[in-house]
Amino acid sequence: MRTTAHELEKAILVRIAAGTYAPNSRLPTCEQLAAELGVNKNTVSKAYRALAGRGFVRTSAGRGTFVLMRPVKSVQDPSVALAELSSLLALVVQEAKLAGLGREQFQEVVDQITARYYDRATPRVGFVECNRLDASTLSRDLQVALGVPVEPLLIEDVLAAPSRARRRGALRPGNRA
Structure with missing residues (x-):
């Protein structure tokens, strides 16, 4: 029976959930996992891409694929x-x-x-930028890298209403925008 990328994706998630692949650890290369499981390396690559798209792992060219601390919150039903x-x-x-x-x-x-x-507290992170598109894009990138939610904020909004930004977790009393 032929293993599909979707089945492999689920199997990798099981290993992540079981702690076999710990947060921030490097996953086996496509070639290594393909050899271990007896599947095509392209199938492994496709599964890794799908997991990256869902926020479970991040891939860095030349460095490998790494398990994120927790999946990035996806917008889905x-x-x-x-x-x-x-x-x-x-x-x-x-x-x-x-x-x-x-x-x-x-x-x-x-x-x-x-x-x-x-039961653990999730840190609140805000990313302040002057450009809405950059704030959104860079916040998403940070969220993937850090494994925690990152809220994009515009500097003009923070300067106009610092108390609101503070309530949203971006600023602490005594910090300057």
């Missing part, structure tokens, strides 16, 4: 995201059963991971 997550979670549960984990052991691991990601 929540029901679509829930269906994708359900599908991914089903794969993780199957993997846990194959590894011999009991239901209680697996639930304990899920609870620990859930607490780690849901």
